Each structure stands twice: as structure tokens, then as C-alpha cells.
């Protein structure tokens with residue numbers, strides 16, 4: 001998270017407090033939680049809070065919030081990787097969607113496509129679309145592009 005994410009973080013922690021009947025978080029608590037979760041992207045922090053709101057019984061310790069955020073990230077990475085594996089051709093010819101660019105001397109480095117794939121995992125960028133026959137697989141969450149402009153002809157899914 002960055003300082004720009006503080007309003008979104010404040011909304012998430014306030015929602016947790018209301019849902020789990022905790023007194024309103026004060027400034028010290030907000031700062032401790034924010035600083036401890038700072039190295040995690042806001043998308044995972046907020047998604048973890050939503051998960052705790054719907055399944056938790058008590059206001060989370062910051063370590064529990066971190067662990068839930070890590071689970072959310074792992075699940076999204078796995079879903080994203082599963083989607084990439086279903087594509088008929090890799091999105092990236094350089095790394096074949098591994099995220100690692102091979103060099104002549106046998107070493108590897110981060111591929112230029114890594115940031116794009118990362119933005120997709122975060123949900124800041126639309127996920128790659130599968131061919132029509134497999135399209136139903138990618139219809140979960142809000143990660144599917146809503147402005148692709150494609151409509152199905154009658155009689156097809």
C-alpha cells in the first residue's frame with residue numbers, strides 16, 4: 001500500500017469494526033495496522049478484509065489479516081496461472097508466460113511482461129480472454145473486461 005491507499009484502507013478497517021462489533025479504530029490502531037500491512041497491495045488487503053467480514057467471528061489481529069491477504073494473493077495467482085495455461089498460445093513470445101526471460105548465457109531475468117501479468121493478478125487490468133469455447137471459465141470475479149464489446153450471437157453461450 002502507499003499513502004494514497006489510506007482512504008481505502010480506512011474504509012476497510014472501519015467496515016471490519018462495524019461488522020465484527022469492535023469499537024471504532026483509533027488513530028494509533030489505524031497506524032499500527034496500516035504500517036504492518038503496508039508491504040501488501042491494497043487490493044489484497046481489502047479483499048482479505050471482505051473475507052474476514054463474511055467469515056470471521058472477531059476483529060482480526062494484524063497477523064491474521066496478513067495471513068488472509070496472503071491466501072487471497074495465492075488464490076488469485078493460481079487462478080491467473082490456470083487461465084494462462086488454457087490459452088491456445090502464450091501471451092508473451094519471449095518468456096512463454098513464465099515471467100522469466102532466458103538469456104544466452106543460461107541465466108534468466110524478469111520478463112518485460114511481468115508487470116502486466118502482475119496488474120492482472122491485482123485486478124487493475126482485465127484478464128486475458130479465452131477463446132469463446134472456454135470463455136465461461138473466466139467469468140468469475142470482476143476481473144473480466146466489461147468493455148470488450150463482444151456479444152454472443154443467439155444460440156451460443
Ligand SMILES: [Zn+2]
Pocket residue numbers: 092093094095096097098099100111112113114
Ligand atoms: Zn514475458
